[in-house]
Amino acid sequence: MTFVEIANLLWYERALVFAVQKVFFNAYFMAYLASPKLVHCIVGYLQEEALNSYTEFWNDLEKAMWKTCMHQLLLLIIGNCRRNRLSEMLSQSLEDEVHHRDLNHSTSDIQCQGHELREYPAPVG
Template sequence: MLAVVPEHRTPATWGDYFAWKFMRFCRWGMDFCTGMKGEQKVDKANPTTATHSIKPLTESQWMIRFLFLESIAGVPGMVAGMLRHLHSLRRLKRDNGWIETLLEESYNERMHLLTFMKMCEPGWFMKLMILGAQGVYFNGMVLSYLISPKITHRFVGYLEEEAVHTYTMAIKQIDDGHLPKCTGTCPEGKRTMRDLIMYIRADEACHRGVNHTLSNLDQKEDPNPFVSDYKGDRVPPTTRAQGSGL
């Protein structure tokens, strides 16, 4: 967990470039809706590598961002897993192990949300924002995955890059003493808020690598390289899937 740092995969194709720019547009929308002011934003030239902002956010601002981020982060894995499941049924073919990993990612993101819910109960306006965002995001992800799973996984990889960046900023602000309410233990009394964020950041870094790697593969034929057992006569595509995909 200590070794996790913000990373950025430079767009290599027009699809990568579109996914990256669209993700940055979504980030702008999130900043606008959650009230992040200009002096609280990081260097636009290095959006996923800067680890501080000029003006620290408050604990309530961080919690709003965490809740909003995790409420939509659990959507892509569920959408992709659902569509691949239906695709497998229609084609009467195996899925090569992708569905499990995608659903596991979605479940993991939901656990992040439920953990933060133990610390903060959002108001009615925040709940309406989440409801609206989920409706738009879910339908958009369904359409996107039907058109191009490769670009969609790249988009999610860039989204997870931003998540790692966000949690890295939060950890630094805790270490710098700007978030005194986050220095105590979590509700169960075993870990600190900083420990929790480090655990979650490590999960997001894993999702980042998984989605970038899945985007590199043949969406119909390549097996999932993140499962331990392979069935059939195909072998994992170690050349294209090697490493984190970054």
């Protein structure tokens, strides 16, 4: 939702984002019922794409290509114009996405080997 605020979307663009999320949720639910292994693998790849997007955004931010958007985001989230807070938020988002990617790929691997998830601890770190 932070990045929806950054983009400063119009009302119908926001409606489209929420509609796509609703369709994705239902498709994800049905796919999970059919094959949890496949869904965890797909989510792992989605997390990798999120990492690429966040990294690209961070690089653009460092190049000061997003001055207007950065200013709006800082006012929205932080309430001041300190750039390092935005970098901290992006850094935490990247770390979070790395963990989600690793967790979903390991879950998919465990299930593909025919094991139960309760037999293996979740990856840490």
